[in-house]
Amino acid sequence: MTIKKEQILETALHLFAKEGYSATSTSKIAKAAGVSEGLIFRHFGNKKNLLKELMIQTQETINHLFLPIFEETDPKEVLIKTITLPLRIDKEYYDYWRLQYKLRWEPEYTNNNKFVPILNKFEETFTALNYKEPKQEAILLNQIVNSIAIDILLDRFNEDYIPFLKKKYKL
Amino acid sequence: MTIKKEQILETALHLFAKEGYSATSTSKIAKAAGVSEGLIFRHFGNKKNLLKELMIQTQETINHLFLPIFEETDPKEVLIKTITLPLRIDKEYYDYWRLQYKLRWEPEYTNNNKFVPILNKFEETFTALNYKEPKQEAILLNQIVNSIAIDILLDRFNEDYIPFLKKKYKL
DNA sequence: GTCTATAGGCCGATAGAC
DNA sequence: GTCTATCGGCCTATAGAC
Numbered sequence: 001m002t003i004k005k006e007q008i009l010e011t012a013l014h015l016f017a018k019e020g021y022s023a024t025s026t027s028k029i030a031k032a033a034g035v036s037e038g039l040i041f042r043h044f045g046n047k048k049n050l051l052k053e054l055m056i057q058t059q060e061t062i063n064h065l066f067l068p069i070f071e072e073t074d075p076k077e078v079l080i081k082t083i084t085l086p087l088r089i090d091k092e093y094y095d096y097w098r099l100q101y102k103l104r105w106e107p108e109y110t111n112n113n114k115f116v117p118i119l120n121k122f123e124e125t126f127t128a129l130n131y132k133e134p135k136q137e138a139i140l141l142n143q144i145v146n147s148i149a150i151d152i153l154l155d156r157f158n159e160d161y162i163p164f165l166k167k168k169y170k171l
Numbered sequence: 172m173t174i175k176k177e178q179i180l181e182t183a184l185h186l187f188a189k190e191g192y193s194a195t196s197t198s199k200i201a202k203a204a205g206v207s208e209g210l211i212f213r214h215f216g217n218k219k220n221l222l223k224e225l226m227i228q229t230q231e232t233i234n235h236l237f238l239p240i241f242e243e244t245d246p247k248e249v250l251i252k253t254i255t256l257p258l259r260i261d262k263e264y265y266d267y268w269r270l271q272y273k274l275r276w277e278p279e280y281t282n283n284n285k286f287v288p289i290l291n292k293f294e295e296t297f298t299a300l301n302y303k304e305p306k307q308e309a310i311l312l313n314q315i316v317n318s319i320a321i322d323i324l325l326d327r328f329n330e331d332y333i334p335f336l337k338k339k340y341k342l
Numbered sequence: 343g344t345c346t347a348t349a350g351g352c353c354g355a356t357a358g359a360c
Numbered sequence: 361g362t363c364t365a366t367c368g369g370c371c372t373a374t375a376g377a378c
Contacts, residue, residue, distance in 0.1 A: 018278060022193035025355055036361050041357060102276045104325065105269070107189055136335035140315070143322075147314035154275065164307035175345070196369055207346050212371060 005043050007033045013054055017095040020102065021051060055103070058096045065089060070121055075128040076171055078121070082141060083165050086149040098153050118142065176214050178204045184225055188266040191273065192222060226274070229267045236260060241292055246299040247342055249292070253312060254336050257320040269324055289313065 011033035015024040026047055030037040044050040069085065072078045089097070103109045122138035131137050144165065151157040182204035186195040197218055201208035215221040240256065243249045260268070274280045293309035302308045315336065322328040 020191065020193055020277065022191055026357090027355070037355095038357090038361060038363095042361095045357095047356070098276070105273045105276075106191070133335055133338075136332055139329070139332060140335075143318035144311070144314060147318060158310070161307055161310060164304055164311075167304075173344070197371085198369070207348095208370090209347085209372085210345060213345085218370070 004033075004035050004039060008035060008040055008043060008050070009054060009057065012050055013057075013095050013099065016051065016054065017098040017102065021106070054099070058099055061093060061096045062100065065093065066118055069118070075125045078125045079141075079169050080166070080171050082122070082145055083148075083162060083169070083171075085145060086152050087162065089149075094153060097149055101150060101153065175204075175206050175210060179206060179211055179214065179221070180225060180228065183221055184228075184266050184270065187222065187225065188269040188273065192277070225270070229270055232264060232267045233271065236264065237289060240289070246296045249296045250312070250340050251337070251342050253293070253316055254319075254333060254340070254342075256316060257323050258333065260320075265324060268320055272321060272324065 008029065012024070012029050015029055015032065026040050027037050030040060040047075040050065044053060065085070069078055069081050072081055119138045119142055122141050123134045126134035126137040126141075148157065148161070179200065183195070183200050186200055186203060197211050198208050201211060211218075211221065215224065236256070240249060240252050243252055290309045290313055293312050294305045297305035297308040297312075319328065319332070
């Protein structure tokens, strides 16, 4: 991976996340990245393919952020790590999240099953904690984490919410 | 309001909700609506203004859907009506919701305070039901409703979730 | 007065050629 | 890395049909 190619990816991530895919032109990316516009097409062929490579990176990044939760065996710790996950994310990763949530609404983008592994992990956790309906509890927890992440990204999150959740789950 | 103007608004709502604002050209709207492209500019001046008029309609529609919850006085009924709200929404309104959730991520669009009145209603409700932290409970309930709506719109909602929630809230 | 059809200007976007 | 071609998007203008 050359330096310029990385610059293009980084800049495109930021602009796509901020303005949206359609609203971001390749020339805007080139200018912001300090490269010639042609280089984008040399490396990625076309604009759509640039987005595709970005989404692979995004998925890897997000999987990496979930890893500590997957590896945790103590069920209470799983819940604590899950609830506080959005808080522990470094600001440099925000664009990845933003892009992810933005692109959910694009008609082409349809990998609904992406969250299934984490849902299974949650279900196991609630089973271990003797919750009555672990499957539904997993869905609820997943919704809560997503909502917190969205609130943080939209800059309307209130810190008091976390201790409230910890009490709810008796942590 | 003339028929053609309504057709333009209706078609634009659908296309903006489906493809996004930037990705939808005025010529595409005109073709889909069966009108000449010039008519769009005659009625709305420019594309941005068309979106603006749509957003006013959208806000009115959504306010109207929340009205029964606002008018309900029995706190348990408030919760039941809230939890089942996304289910009770007719499919013809889906595009309004979709547009709303899509546009949250646009940089210009920043009316965070829009959900404050419903949050207040929820807080009163939880206070009446003697919940310990009504403010946080209101946030949680709001997150749940939004998540359900999103799941429905993204076609990944499971009906079993509603009875689970009703049990949670002892309804 | 509402709308269509058409023509065209201007600009920016994608892409290929060199 | 630049240059250029081509296309499509936004918008204006006008002449005329309903």
